[in-house]
Amino acid sequence: MDPDRNKHIRNVAIILVLAVAVWKLPGGGTAATTISNVFSVLFLGGFCWLGYRLYMEHRDTLHGLEExxxxxAYGAFALAVFAIAATGRLWGDLDLLGGMIWMLMLGLAGWALYSVWRSYKTY
Known part of the structure; x- marks a missing residue:
């Protein structure tokens, strides 16, 4: 280990103390769920921002495509968003069939985007 070994031990100890606090303190599970939900909203907001930025940077290319x-392309994107939004329900409620439907939807979206890219590059 590097010379600052105590720093790493301290960081691991802090994580362990926080994990035990969530596990043992009353209301710890609720706090963990709340923090998880906040991170999920921030993560999805980041994806939305990334999508907006990509659209703004490449809108000339998108408008240059055939109708x-x-x-x-837009339908494939909508299908991928729908599949990601329905991940919990498809994998949780329907088990194997739902997982196969989920993979099929993402595969179709990827194939459609690839076909649009391929036709754009050949023209």
Whole structure:
């Protein structure tokens, strides 16, 4: 280990103390769920911001596509968003069938985006 070994031991000890506090203190599970929900909202907000930035940087290219290709691209994006939003329900309630449907939806979205990219590059 490097010379600052005590720093790493201290950081691991802090994480362990926080984990035990969430596990043993009353209301710790509720606090953990709340923090998890806040991080989920921030994560999804980051994805939305990234999508907006990518759209703004490449909108000339998107508007330069044929109508059919642009519709396929937007439909594939909507299908991927729907699949990601329904992940919990598909994997939780329907087990194997739901997982297969989820993979099929993401596969179709990826294939559609690839076909749009391929036609854009060949023109």
């Amino acid at each position: 059919r290709q642009r519709a396929i």
